[in-house]
Every structure is written in structure tokens, then in C-alpha cells.
Amino acid sequence: MRFSTLLLHAIPATAAVTPKAYASSSDGVYKLSQYYAPVKGSGTPGSNSTWKLTIDDTASGHKQTIKGFGAAVTDATVAVFNALPAAKRSTLLNELMTSAGANFAMMRHTIASSDLSADPSYSYDDAGGKPDPSFTSFNLGDRGNAMATMLAQMKALQPGLTVVGSPWSPPAWMKLNRVLQGTTVNNNLDHTYVSQFAQYFVKYIQAYQAKGVNIDAITIQNEPLNSNAGFPTMYIYADESGNLIQQNIGPALRNAGLNTAVWAWDHNTDVPSYPQTVLNTASQYTSAVAWHCYAPNNNWGVLTDFHNSNPGTEQYMTECWTSEDAPTPWYQAADFTMGPLQNWASGVMAWTLGTDENDGPHLAGNGPCAQCTGLVVTNAAAGTYRYRVDYYMMAQFSRFIPKGAVVLSGTGSYSYSSSSGLESVATLNPDGTRTVVIENKFANPVYVTVDTKSGETWSGLVYTNSVVTWVLPAAGAV
Ligand SMILES: *[C@@H]1O[C@H](CO)[C@@H](O)[C@H](O)[C@H]1NC(C)=O
Numbered sequence: 250m251r252f253s254t255l256l257l258h259a260i261p262a263t264a265a266v267t268p269k270a271y272a273s274s275s276d277g278v279y280k281l282s283q284y285y286a287p288v289k290g291s292g293t294p295g296s297n298s299t300w301k302l303t304i305d306d307t308a309s310g311h312k313q314t315i316k317g318f319g320a321a322v323t324d325a326t327v328a329v330f331n332a333l334p335a336a337k338r339s340t341l342l343n344e345l346m347t348s349a350g351a352n353f354a355m356m357r358h359t360i361a362s363s364d365l366s367a368d369p370s371y372s373y374d375d376a377g378g379k380p381d382p383s384f385t386s387f388n389l390g391d392r393g394n395a396m397a398t399m400l401a402q403m404k405a406l407q408p409g410l411t412v413v414g415s416p417w418s419p420p421a422w423m424k425l426n427r428v429l430q431g432t433t434v435n436n437n438l439d440h441t442y443v444s445q446f447a448q449y450f451v452k453y454i455q456a457y458q459a460k461g462v463n464i465d466a467i468t469i470q471n472e473p474l475n476s477n478a479g480f481p482t483m484y485i486y487a488d489e490s491g492n493l494i495q496q497n498i499g500p501a502l503r504n505a506g507l508n509t510a511v512w513a514w515d516h517n518t519d520v521p522s523y524p525q526t527v528l529n530t531a532s533q534y535t536s537a538v539a540w541h542c543y544a545p546n547n548n549w550g551v552l553t554d555f556h557n558s559n560p561g562t563e564q565y566m567t568e569c570w571t572s573e574d575a576p577t578p579w580y581q582a583a584d585f586t587m588g589p590l591q592n593w594a595s596g597v598m599a600w601t602l603g604t605d606e607n608d609g610p611h612l613a614g615n616g617p618c619a620q621c622t623g624l625v626v627t628n629a630a631a632g633t634y635r636y637r638v639d640y641y642m643m644a645q646f647s648r649f650i651p652k653g654a655v656v657l658s659g660t661g662s663y664s665y666s667s668s669s670g671l672e673s674v675a676t677l678n679p680d681g682t683r684t685v686v687i688e689n690k691f692a693n694p695v696y697v698t699v700d701t702k703s704g705e706t707w708s709g710l711v712y713t714n715s716v717v718t719w720v721l722p723a724a725g726a727v
Pocket of ligand 1: 285293295296297696
């Protein structure tokens with residue numbers, strides 16, 4: 250007994266023993282740059298402001314396991330990346346998908362059109378608008394093939410990549426209104442075609458598999474309560490969603506030998522009753538709940554409430570935007586990563602990975618997001634790309650928190666209504682090292698002290714309006 254306890258606490262030989270810190274700041278001085286490493290003990294704050302945090306790095310503090318971080322791979326993303334010179338594109342993908350850069354390990358991709366697609370909108374079985382119940386016209390098309398090819402390239406660089414697919418609309422012929430977009434009237438599934446709706450997911454997953462991309466999870470509809478005439482959408486009721494998963498989609502996936510998971514909801518935090526209904530109806534086939542950030546009263550605490558009612562269900566933050574033209578604040582991505590991680594999310598994905606300098610391409614009209622800016626912005630004419638502040642803020646998490654890391658409970662985070670404050674999340678990584686991510690929204694540096702339940706104290710400076718990531722040695726290593 251004593252011996253196995255010792256073994257459990259043995260420090261892996263590979264674990265680093267030198268504490269390190271990396272910073273990205275709103276002023277652009279730091280971009281995943283090395284920063285003052287934390288020191289053991291209470292350090293010398295000088296006249297800096299001080300702040301205290303605690304983390305429970307013992308077994309009692311273990312919370313959810315991390316699956317990964319990333320962004321949405323839309324048709325816009327694929328088109329603008331493919332417009333770069335091949336060597337530039339390859340450097341970019343390497344930075345996105347390895348520890349040379351963000352080390353992204355989870356991507357959400359659009360199953361055919363989203364609003365961030367060039368005109369015209371499409372599905373993988375348009376069939377000229379005529380019903381095609383036996384899928385004779387099913388095909389990925391140029392854009393679907395390019396999407397699958399890029400995801401396969403990403404997977405080659407990050408073999409553990411988790412890929413999640415979400416449709417904005419099924420083929421028009423499966424809907425009561427028979428159109429992808431243009432009206433909110435009868436913008437619902439035609440239940441004549443429930444088995445085809447389920448089979449559409451099977452055919453899509455198999456087509457991507459054939460191109461080397463395993464689809465780890467799907468949501469059955471992006472934002473099922475967002476019926477919008479301006480771009481492809483479809484309205485699905487909560488009980489309808491549960492029944493579709495339980496009676497049609499779940500069985501269709503399993504009958505086809507596919508282990509693709511189904512994640513419920515894929516919409517905002519203000520209607521948690523929806524995913525609860527789905528889970529109550531289809532728990533056999535629903536492994537996780539996906540959340541977006543757009544509720545006027547967005548509250549990541551909803552995820553903790555949901556966890557408390559459904560402790561076995563994983564949660565993910567699958568969509569939150571960043572924008573240059575309706576500018577989101579420098580801490581947008583840090584907030585939408587930090588908040589979900591503090592509240593049981595196992596992964597976080599931004600909307601969206603890549604756009605051009607005009608936030609596109611996107612569908613025409615007033616409905617599509619015309620101000621959604623990628624983490625990466627490309628300039629096709631110049632053959633160049635640049636990373637925006639949101640890329641660096643996400644990478645402060647994704648680069649240092651690997652898949653398999655366990656989030657630790659902690660105290661001391663606080664945000665004021667004025668959007669200043671200091672927030673933190675810590676993880677225990679598979680190699681025994683610990684990561685502490687600290688988001689400082691004060692316009693001054695803060696000297697932070699972290700007490701660990703394992704009995705250590707670490708201290709160090711956190712730059713003005715920045716995210717600083719500490720990588721601490723395994724408990725007891727130094
Ligand atoms: C704040 O802390 C840093 C790091 O310890 C130190 O170099 C700096 O002198 C301190 N600043 C003040 C004003 O005391």
C-alpha cells in the first residue's frame with residue numbers, strides 16, 4: 250500500500266524541473282514570449298500590487314480532463330489558407346497544429362455551408378432541390394473535398410486531433426420549406442425524411458473517413474433555436490432533437506459501425522433546459538453538451554450547474570466569435586477560454602480560425618456574420634498571414650495544456666463589473682508538471698502568489714493586461 254502510494258507520486262524522469270513563464274499582452278509587447286519565471290516562496294513583490302491564488306493539486310482537486318483547444322474550420326478558413334503560397338500555408342499549419350505555435354488539438358468544422366462560406370450556399374446532397382432519398386447525388390463537392398483535405402493535413406501534424414462536425418442546414422429537400430436559406434417559415438426538418446437525415450451524417454462521416462479524417466463527434470444542428478432567413482439554418486425543438494438522436498441518428502451511426510460521438514445543443518448558455526431534455530431522451534447516444542457564448546446574459550456558471558446535475562457528461566465551449574471590425578476586447582478569447590475551463594469544459598473553440606482582411610469570404614446579405622474575424626487573417630495578394638491578439642490569448646492555454654491534462658480546483662479568481670480583475674485556471678499535466686494560466690485585466694502589473702495544496706508556494710509578476718502562463722515542475726520536484 251505504502252509502496253504503491255510512492256509509485257503514484259513518483260516524478261516522471263522527463264518532467265521539467267525549471268519553472269517557466271510565458272506571456273502574451275494586449276499591447277503586443279509579448280507574444281507567447283518568455284517572461285519572468287515564478288520563484289519558489291513568496292518572492293519580492295516590491296511595490297507591485299499583489300494577489301493570492303490557491304490551487305488544489307492533490308487528488309481531491311482533480312476536475313475535468315482536457316481534450317483540446319482550437320477553432321472553427323469554415324469554408325472561409327479553407328479558401329483563404331489555400332490561397333496562400335504552399336510554403337506559407339505549410340508553415341502556418343505547422344504553427345497552428347504543433348508546439349511550434351498554438352498546438353491546437355481540437356477543431357470544429359462546418360458540414361457544408363455556414364454563413365462563413367462564399368456564395369452560393371450548398372449541402373452535400375443538393376440534387377437540384379429535388380428529394381434524393383437514396384442519396385444518388387451525394388458528394389462533398391469541391392469545397393467539401395478541400396475541407397476534408399485540410400483537416401487531414403491538420404491531423405497529420407497533430408495525430409491526436411479531435412474533429413467535431415456541425416451542419417448549419419441539412420439538404421434543402423429534407424426540410425419542410427425545401428430551401429437552405431431564404432425563409433424562416435417551416436424552417437424545420439420534414440419528418441418524412443428522418444431516416445435520411447440520420448443517414449446524411451453517416452454518409453458525411455464515411456466520406457471524410459475515406460479522405461483520412463476521423464470525425465470524433467457531431468452536433469446535429471448548429472444553434473438549433475436560431476432560425477434565420479439570411480443563411481442556412483434549421484429550427485429543431487428540444488424533444489425533437491432528443492428523439493432524432495435516440496431513434497434515428499444514434500442507431501444509424503452504430504449500425505454503420507461508427508463510434509462518432511453526438512454532442513447535444515450547440516447553442517447559448519441561457520437555455521440549459523434544452524440539452525437537459527436531449528440528455529433525458531437520448532443519454533445512450535449523447536456523451537457531451539456543446540455551448541456558445543452569445544446569450545445576452547452569458548454565464549459560464551451554467552456549465553457548473555449542468556455538471557452538478559449531470560456529472561458524467563462532458564462539456565465543451567464550441568463557439569465564440571472574435572472581431573476586428575466590431576472590435577471585441579483584447580481579453581475576448583482569454584475570457585471565453587478561462588470561463589468554460591473554470592466551469593468543467595473539456596475544450597474550447599473560437600469562431601473562427603481564418604478569414605481574409607474583409608472578414609470573409611462570407612455569404613452575401615444581412616444575415617451572415619460580416620464582422621467575424623479569424624484568429625489568423627490572410628492577405629492573398631501579398632501571400633501573407635498574421636496572427637491576431639485572440640490567437641495569442643488562446644495559445645497561452647493550448648500550447649501549454651496538453652490533451653489529457655486534468656483541471657485543478659482553485660480559488661482567488663475575481664472579475665469586477667468594470668471588466669478588470671484577475672482570473673486563473675490550473676492543470677496537472679500528464680508528465681506531472683503543472684500549468685497555471687493567469688489572466689490579468691488590470692492596467693497594471695500584479696505580483697501573484699499561488700499556494701498549492703501539495704504544500705508549495707510560487708510567486709511571480711504578471712504583466713499589465715496580459716495572460717501569463719506558468720509551467721511549474723511536478724509537485725515536490727524542486
Ligand atoms: C515588480 O516586480 C518585478 C519582478 O519581481 C520587479 O522587477 C519590479 O521591480 C517590481 N516593481 C516595483 C515597482 O516594485
